[in-house]
Amino acid sequence: MTAVDLPLAAFERFRTSDLEQARLHATVLLSAHGLQPVRREARLDVRYHCVSLLDTSVICAQYGAAVRLDPGALENFYLVGMPLSGTSTVACGGRQIVTHPGLASVQSCTQPTSTEWGEDCCKLSIKISRAALERRLTDLIGRPPKKPVVFELALDLDRGPGQSWRRLLSFLLSELSPGSIYLSSQAARRSLDEAVISTLLFAQRHSYSDALLSDTSGTAPLHVRRAEEIIAADPASRHSLVDLAAETGASIRALQAGFRRHRGITPLEFVRTQRLEKARRSLLDAAPGARITDIAFDAGYEHLGRFARDYKSRYGESPSSTLARGTGRQG
DSSP, X not given: OOTTTSSSGGGEEEEESOHHHHHHHHHHHSOOOEEEEXXXXXXXXXXXXXXXOSXXXXXXXXXXXXXXXXXXXXXSEEEEEEEEESOEEEEETTEEEXXXXXXXXXXXXXXXXXXXXXXXXXXXXXXXXXXXXXXXXXXXXXXXXXXXXXXXXXXXXXXXXXXXXXXXXXXHHHHOSTTXXXXXXXXXXXHHHHHHHHHHHHHSOBTTHHHHHTTXXXXXXXXXXXXXXXXXXXXXXXXXXXXXHHHHTOOHHHHHHHHHHHHSSXXXXXXXXXXXXXXXXXXXXXXXXOOHHHHHHHTTOSOHHHHHHHHHHHHSSXXXXXXXXXXXXXX
């Protein structure tokens, strides 16, 4: 396979025949993992092309020889892998499948995983931040997941909902280029992020599919939905329970009970979630020279230390890391 044949050709990250260099470079794009040729005498030709959005990355790779990869558990991200050619044996969470161009794998975080790539395997992979996937699921079902989302391992791309995922990947491969409008701004990148994550949540069966398909968000009482609208419209405001109850026409007790029953959180926890979302958008969209202190205060936080702790707990990275990633994409 020539360099022209590998998708995302304009976004080559590295190419090497050295085993250790391949492992080190791949660790940066994915995670630390073991990498060994299946046959000792094998000659590697490792190539990685990658486009990073905000919370997702589109990666196309091949090794030029049969190899075994052992990353252990994927703690902070999910990985969807679809061979464009050849086959790959994927083990995750006690199950094992052989993927090919019509069958993808969805490797869930926190579960031990390993893969063996065939000699002719070229694979397109989508890396999705665990925090971003859980945020999107929270938006869709109206409450945060209490446990990590666990997907079924095999994703059939030829039948059923998996066809939607396949069409999305075809669109990504055809559209992502240096001049693409989807890489021109933070808002455009975010739109692709949301499309990728939402499509996976609907296309592939997982531990929260029943809650997702039951559309529980629409069954919440009017006073709960109204309170959410008020908070989301201006997260930085001082949303006391007394004020929220008065504005929604419900008692404090009814408001708290409604949030716990239908959202699994308290009204004030929802306030915190919205403030963090506002801060994250500001950090990602910030111009060079922006200050974290100003962004935190603008989102409604009065204590920078508390903001930093809450932010890292929710997103798995510090505010400064997000800010650097955002300003690094400006222009």
